Amino acid sequence: MEKQLQDKARELLESGKADVIIGYGWNRDKSHTTPVFIKKAEDVGKLVFNKLCVNNLSVYLTRKYPDVYAMGKRAIVAKGCDIKNIVVMMSEGQLKRDEVHIIGVTCDGVIFDQDAWAKAEDGSADMGAELKDAVTATKCHNCDVRNPHLTDTLIGDKSNFTPPDEPVGFVFDKIKDIEKMDSRDKWQFWMGHFSRCIKCYACRQVCSLCYCERCISDKNMPQWIETSAHLRGNLAWNLIRAQHLTGRCTFCGECERACPANIPLNVINQKMSLVMGEAFDYKSGYDPKEHPPMIVFNPDEDKDDFIK
Amino acid sequence: MKNLYLPELVTIEDITNEAPDVVTFRLVFKDEALKESFEFKTGQFGLYSALGLGESTFCIASPDTRKGYIECTFRKSGRVTGALAAMSVGDTMGFRGPYGNAFPIEDWKGKNLVFIAGGIGLPPVRSVIWSCLDKREDFGDITIVYGSRAVADLVYKEELAHWEERDDINLVQTVDPGGETPEWKGKVGFVPTIVKETAPKADNTIAVICGPPIMIKFTLSALEELGFSDEAVYTTLENKMKCGVGKCGRCNVGDIYVCKEGPVYTAAEVKLMYNDF
Amino acid sequence: MAKKILKRSDLTKLVASVGKAGGAFVAPKAVANGLVEYVFIKKADEIEFDYIVPGKSFKEANFPQTEVVARFKNDPEGVTVEGVELNPPRVVIFGARPCDAKSSESLNSVFTWDFIDEFYTKREDAMVTITVACTTGDNACFCTSVGIKPDDTDGSDLLLRETEGGDFTVEAVTDKGKAFIKEEKAVFTEGKATPKERTIFEPRKLDVDLEKIGEYLKDTDHYEGDLWADMARKCIGCGSCTYACPTCHCFDITDEGGFSETERRKNWDSCQFDFFTLHASGHNPRDRQYKRWRNRFMCKFNIYPGKFKTKGCVGCGRCVRVCPVRLDITEVMEEISGA
Known part of the structure; x- marks a missing residue:
């Protein structure tokens, strides 16, 4: 999936369809992901997507970020839930549909409690089903947009998840x-x-x-x-x-x-x-x-x- | 306990409307002892309270040669200045200060002086002008270049008329192109241009400038062209301040705390600063 | 000679005794799901022992988030102002960490250069800092990289070390600490031998050179350049790092209240906010987020060490932990150290 994502990012940058890719990268010790702004095709290897990509990057599309706007045509890596925010921004006249290239990523849920997750990863806590439920965000348990609903590019395998009728979490x-x-x-x-x-x-x-x-x-x-x-x-x-x-x-x-x-x-x-x-x-x-x-x-x- | 943030009460003794939304207050301390003992140096500033609404920072616009009162001139632009502007003679407000450093006027004895100001930048320069005029014999030629966007925006109109009449001052007034009225007898043009035209001699001369950042920038290069050394040019920085005493952390330009080490700097000092204006 | 011992079970007595003498007791407490904070406690069983560092430092004890500094009255008889007179009781900070303890010196240096802010100093004078050396930590901790050890005594009045049995050995650091032990001699007991102490946590050592960072920041040309915009582009401009930071000292002065009675407050503020430096004219010297972030970095590694001669950064790692976008100050420190 990451390969697909990076290839797409490279293509967008090289073709000039995007001047900057707003996406996720690793932090220094790969314990968390952090927003990255990829301007050059040779840097697309920094892009990652995984369970730790919890940030909603759509905030960088707002007018609070004139510097990001000034970087040129923007493409953004977005989960279905992030795309919901982009949709609201569009409906409120904050963003035009053609102002952003949405690279939608299918998603199995993200980790809300990353410290607890880290303990499971390093073996100091048991990553049983119970913990897995607890560290995954409530929104993910009820997600109806694991297959993103508004995209220009879709990355990742189709999710077959069906949210429960009554919300849980x-x-x-x-x-x-x-x-x-x-x-x-x-x-x-x-x-x-x-x-x-x-x-x-x-x-x-x-x-x-x-x-x-x-x-x-x-x-x-x-x-x-x-x-x-x-x-x-x-x-x-x-x-x-x-x-x-x-x-x-x-x-x-x-x-x-x-x-x-x-x-x-x-x-x-x-x-x-x-x-x-x-x-x-x-x-x-x-x-x-x-x-x-x-x-x-x-x-x-x-x-x-x-x-x- | 010594409370750094406790204002003194002052009474508004006089109000002058200078320009649209610009007023001057003459303030007198309520406390008789303080009224006698209060001292400040030209160039220092204070924090003026609309009690209950907040504080604003302005320079003390009156010269330290005149005792018993202080003056401030401000433009009505926000919550505090709006409330202050609505006050009347006899009303009470708060004052903390004086804070900051001062112009080294003592060191300028025997020199020629050029004062350059733009718009609402005249008040801090005005206190220096009067400090020097009150000891006129200590100094050589005095030139004042003052400009604003439009004729109506010129502040201290009465004083300008007075300076115009005096033959020991060379006053040059200007307004930006388009800001003149049919009656306007002064020049038309931006301050830096007019400074170049007026061409005061740089030799044995001190320049004091204050105005909007853009005016200061171009005036500094105009003065440089005229041969002024950076050590002979003074300006006063106006940054947002809340405490006035080097604690609240917002007036710093790089590592320089304007409220304590400033606000008065030479152009030489300004050029060494971080680009954090 | 064996070290003095503070038994964990005797903390009940200590809290009660401090309270009885009119003092207040501040200790780490679990206040919300997954969050430990320094708070005023009444009973020893409120104390949380399993924490790395609390969410915020204990600077709040001396520099509250919000405090009234003056009151104004406006009635027909005239206007009156009244300054708040502070007479703080003794405040015992229990469970401080060496990084936080060290930060008191930094805050003191700002609040006392030339003008003395007695709202800070009076409280600090009345404070007894009882530090517990770190036996736990995480990847965000980096005190040893800024010259502090996880069992440093600097800034503490007493330094406690946990024993294998869960009690504490006691090291008196200052005269204030010695006097406190004398006053509370019932709980500071002396055994025949010093029990075995738990191993001190060893934080990861960063590849940083504080002197080099200092030199780098001295060059005003380095204020320009793409480094700041590139490193801090993701900064969202919340004030979390500054509010969690033990040495951040910025504040606002604001008046609030009704028509006739109002109060002037000194409130925490943050250099990360766009309104922080906004002039009345509309001009803003720090009009971009990276400039505000640059200012915080400058404050930590140039202004504090250069101007105030104290540490701007104590390596507690809070700003790294709380940052919603994981903008890691240590990455910038390493970047500049390697530049």
Whole structure:
């Protein structure tokens, strides 16, 4: 598969169809993968694809990266889940279809808990089925895009995986747990987690759908969100971000992975997605022509009149 | 406990509208003892608070030769400056300072002086101009080249008129092409060009410049052409600051902390700096 | 003479005794799934012993993420300002690591050059640092490559070494540490012989030359060049590395509150944020992410050692571990060392 990927990358670069390949490479000791920007055909050997390719590289297609944009025509190595973000970016006018060459890669799931995985690899932990389940991201257990849905090039063997009817995995278990709580316990649960927030904004920076050039947290006239890392400011930030992603979030899981405070952001974002699914029968990231429900308003279809 | 971040209260004694969105405040310390004892050196800056909304950094625009008050001139552009601009005479605000180094005016005795400023860059130069004018006999020829985008954007209009009248100052005013009005009697052209045209003698002369980065860049090369040595050219760097006391870590240009080692530098020093402006 | 011993079972007594004397006890604690942090604890059974380094360093104890420095009141009688008067209680940091302990000196050097920030120094004066030498580590640890040993005493008041039996041998490093042992003599016991200590962890040694990196950064021409853009292109500009870093000291000063009563806070900030250096005019000296990343590298290996004469990097490896894109500072260090 890697050979296929590298050959395709070489072809794109040599033919001038792409000036830069945004893909995955190894870090120094091959314990993690890291984003690479391949500009020269002779460097395509650096491209890899494996279970550790957890990053959603679509963030580099946003306008937050003028330097990447300036490198010329972009091609990106993307898993099905990453392509969902590209789809949302397209539906929101952030990216045109012909502005990026999507090298879709079929995927068997990626490792979310890479430290636990490393222990299994070096033999200090038993990589049984149980651990394998635990270290694989919840999204992968339920993935319906292991065969990527929007690509210019498709790499890898067809996956025959069928997602379960009812979503499974830690995130959904947790959502069910929280749904059973009373409001007071829910509040305490979230305040407990938000209290650890350090306002590093890694959740925002790693997210390709947080593409605003001026985030609401950076605005101070008026100051919507207090910048201090106290409960008030942390609650405001985390809830506002969740709301801004409602109906847009594709559950790529990057925010939770990036969070140095281990705040279960997937739980809140996925809960919002479930609500959107129930209310609007909508799932984001599948059709670039369809707009997320919370960002469209059609006065003709509005049943209420308070906004008219 | 000595609290580095605690502002002193000052009263706004006078407000002058200089240009659209540009105002000058004259500030007096509420504390009588401090009002007497407060000292600063021309070139230093302070942090001015709209209490409850935050602090902004401006130079002290009045000269150290005048005691009992300080002045600041700022453009309304954000949360703090917006709130300050909405204040009235008699209102209270906060001040921390003075911070930073100063212009070595003492060392300039007997020399000719050229002051060059663009737009809102005049306030820091103005404090030097008045410091020197208040000891006029210490210096040789004094030339001031001041330009802005348009006539309306010139600040300190009253003082410009006063300097224009004095025969011991050579004042050259200019506006960028297109910024002139029918009544405009000054020059039309960019500051670096006008500096070259005016051609002050480099011999035994100190130049002080302040303005937008692009103006500074071209003026420096104009002065070089005229024969000014880098050691004889002074400028003041304006970087974003929060603490003013070398802790908060944002005003550094490479390894230089502008708030403590600056903001006043010679062109020679600036040329040695990292390209981090 | 046999070393003094601190029994693990006596930690209960120690925590209680420190609390009784009005002090606070900070120790590593598992606070979330897979995350250990230094936090204030009330009971010894909250202490986590299985950790490499906690998520963030204990700099928070002296330099909180957010703290009020002044309060303002605006009412019909006029405006008043009131500075916060700090009288910190003794804070015992238990389970520090030698890398973190060493970083106190670095933060101190910034907070005391010329102007003295008493919000930092008063807390530091009231702190007792009890370090536990590392018997565990990972691939991100690189303290020995920046001149620190996993059982260094520098910066600690007491250095503990774990024994095979799970207790600790005690080495008093400073007078403050000696005084602490005297005060708490009930728990620092003396046995006949020193029990066998566990083997100290040996981190991987990088192929780096700090002096060469320092020299490289001194040349302002090296500030240009493709190296920075190439190495840091993937940086997403989150502040994780800076917030996890024991020596990162940048902060913001911000006012918040209502109309009549407001407070001025000193909050952690990060040189990785684009608004950090943005001028009111719209000009931004560090307008690209690689320039911001370059600044952090410069801070660690030029500004700290050159200007403050202290270590900018203590090799704790936190920035490597937390980086969502695995931008590994050690790779850049090696690249420049080999340049």
